Amino acid sequence: MSGNPAAEAARRRTFAVISHPDAGKSTLTEALALHAQAITSAGAVHGKGARRGVASDWMEMEQARGISVTSAVMQFEHRGQVLNLLDTPGHSDFSEDTYRVLAAVDCAIMLIDAAKGLEEQTRKLFDVCRHRGVPVITFVNKWDRPGLEALELLDEIESEFRLRPTPVTWPVGIAGDLRGLVDVREPGRMLRYTRTPGGSKEALEEVVDADRAAAEEGEDWTRAAEELALLSETGGEHEREPFEAGVSTPVFFGAALSNIGVRLLLDAVVDLAPAPAPRPLRAGGTRPIDAPFSGLVFKVQANMDRAHRDRIAFMRVCSGVFERGMTVTRAATGRPFATKYAHSVFGQDRTSVELAYPGDVVGLVNAAALRVGDTLYAEKSAEFPPMPTFAPEHFAVVRPADIGRTKQFRRGIAQLDEEGVVQVLVSDRRGEQAPVLAAVGPMQFDVVQHRMENEFGAAVRLEPLGYSLARATDKDGAEALNRSRLVHGEAMVRIRDGVHLGLFPNRWHTSSFEREFPDSPLEPLIAAHE
Numbered sequence: 001m002s003g004n005p006a007a008e009a010a011r012r013r014t015f016a017v018i019s020h021p022d023a024g025k026s027t028l029t030e031a032l033a034l035h036a037q038a039i040t041s042a043g044a045v046h047g048k049g050a051r052r053g054v055a056s057d058w059m060e061m062e063q064a065r066g067i068s069v070t071s072a073v074m075q076f077e078h079r080g081q082v083l084n085l086l087d088t089p090g091h092s093d094f095s096e097d098t099y100r101v102l103a104a105v106d107c108a109i110m111l112i113d114a115a116k117g118l119e120e121q122t123r124k125l126f127d128v129c130r131h132r133g134v135p136v137i138t139f140v141n142k143w144d145r146p147g148l149e150a151l152e153l154l155d156e157i158e159s160e161f162r163l164r165p166t167p168v169t170w171p172v173g174i175a176g177d178l179r180g181l182v183d184v185r186e187p188g189r190m191l192r193y194t195r196t197p198g199g200s201k202e203a204l205e206e207v208v209d210a211d212r213a214a215a216e217e218g219e220d221w222t223r224a225a226e227e228l229a230l231l232s233e234t235g236g237e238h239e240r241e242p243f244e245a246g247v248s249t250p251v252f253f254g255a256a257l258s259n260i261g262v263r264l265l266l267d268a269v270v271d272l273a274p275a276p277a278p279r280p281l282r283a284g285g286t287r288p289i290d291a292p293f294s295g296l297v298f299k300v301q302a303n304m305d306r307a308h309r310d311r312i313a314f315m316r317v318c319s320g321v322f323e324r325g326m327t328v329t330r331a332a333t334g335r336p337f338a339t340k341y342a343h344s345v346f347g348q349d350r351t352s353v354e355l356a357y358p359g360d361v362v363g364l365v366n367a368a369a370l371r372v373g374d375t376l377y378a379e380k381s382a383e384f385p386p387m388p389t390f391a392p393e394h395f396a397v398v399r400p401a402d403i404g405r406t407k408q409f410r411r412g413i414a415q416l417d418e419e420g421v422v423q424v425l426v427s428d429r430r431g432e433q434a435p436v437l438a439a440v441g442p443m444q445f446d447v448v449q450h451r452m453e454n455e456f457g458a459a460v461r462l463e464p465l466g467y468s469l470a471r472a473t474d475k476d477g478a479e480a481l482n483r484s485r486l487v488h489g490e491a492m493v494r495i496r497d498g499v500h501l502g503l504f505p506n507r508w509h510t511s512s513f514e515r516e517f518p519d520s521p522l523e524p525l526i527a528a529h530e
């Protein structure tokens with residue numbers, strides 16, 4: 001029996017955590033799962049050092065470096081709601097993967113290290129959220145360690161992100177001396193926490209009334225009360241509309257490692273984060289939640305696990321009910337796709353998923369026919385807008401290290417292109433034996449090198465090219481660029497979509513090209529960080 005998609009969608013919250021590396025994303029992920037009782041002790045999903053258990057990092061390289069390049073999806077229940085937590089790539093380069101994951105969520109938790117404030121990766125990821133209209137909940141982490149002042153952090157968010165911070169919890173005690181938290185919706189009391197040893201269980205929470213807090217915490221309580229009074233005067237109250245419009249962000253304080261403030265954050269995901277909404281269609285209008293099934297493929301990943309050498313496509317259900325085994329249509333080709341092997345993916349575990357509702361993520365195994373950005377639908381046709389391809393800024397010629405492994409080399413490069421790990425470009429001048437890899441961030445090249453060697457048995461050599469700009473042009477523009485003696489640049493074709501690209505070392509050369517060939521188009525591509 002399948003349930004009612006609108007009712008099921010209403011109790012779903014699909015979100016991601018965005019942060020700079022080391023701010024505590026893995027720790028918070030575990031803590032959230034722990035509170036939702038998806039795991040019995042922290043350390044089961046992610047974790048470093050002694051806390052490492054089942055890693056959701058599939059690749060050896062990820063484990064060696066402690067980074068997460070692929071995306072995992074975790075589903076758990078809290079207060080009768082179903083929470084889908086999508087992992088964003090944790091490495092320090094912006095990559096298109098992140099954008100794709102954020103295309104599949106309805107809300108993001110922006111995690112900030114109390115000592116460091118906003119960091120580079122936080123900024124980039126926040127830009128993506130703003131670009132996609134994803135509302136952001138802020139969690140200031142590591143309040144158990146010395147850090148910035150709470151008001152200072154709010155100022156930083158406001159001035160740098162033009163985002164109005166609306167605190168929902170407020171710390172009693174400065175960073176490094178956390179006495180407790182005030183839930184600003186219930187200001188006359190303090191929540192005091194006793195962390196369990198190692199932080200592997202939920203912290204004990206005690207409600208302390210205002211008189212007792214004043215007597216026991218003295219200065220710290222007075223100061224928190226004054227700050228709260230100041231905040232309420234300046235109108236920093238959470239409101240749904242500006243939050244969902246990306247104008248304000250509810251702010252929470254805590255320490256993920258000790259599980260402090262995590263329950264309140266989890267409650268906020270349930271209470272504040274929006275449920276799945278009708279999704280805009282390419283042709284205009286939206287696909288209602290209770291329309292027949294539709295889904296968006298936001299990530300394709302091969303060989304995540306050596307035990308299953310296959311390709312898995314992660315699809316977010318956008319409308320209707322997904323039933324395993326149903327035959328759906330791939331919008332790009334109009335061809336049917338059978339969903340016999342549909343899984344939910346949790347860390348390295350896979351279990352068959354029988355039913356999924358809007359907001360849920362399904363892993364489709366044996367999905368060689370599917371591409372990132374694909375729409376799948378049943379009955380009534382639908383197609384969501386394509387995922388944007390970002391302007392690459394790094395370019396390198398790739399060659400097989402061993403000429404005897406050319407077949408494996410070709411297969412690997414084609415596969416990585418289809419997955420969107422890098423963009424693959426070719427030109428008549430260089431020939432197909434020497435494709436050019438184009439990346440938004442250089443870490444993408446490391447992933448290519450690692451996967452080519454370990455998965456496809458074809459080690460590669462990369463020779464960086466001295467270009468940093470790509471512009472879209474047409475066939476004539478491409479020929480003109482290759483002919484020109486004045487402009488330093490080179491024309492290539494992007495395999496994925498057949499677009500002609502001009503590569504240039506800097507803006508000076510794009511300007512020269514435009515002066516020399518005023519009739520040839522030179523269109524900017526979408527910048528990764530606008």
Ligand code: G4P
Nearest residue numbers: 021022023024025026027048049141142145255256257258
């Ligand atoms: P990431 O996924 O964002 O990269 O961060 P991760 O959770 O791995 O956390 C980075 C470091 O910050 C870890 O320390 C972790 O224990 C610590 N951390 C996370 N949350 C808190 C917190 O609330 N308070 C404090 N004091 N520390 C926190 P590490 O030394 O790199 O690893 P470990 O050996 O302690 O696990």
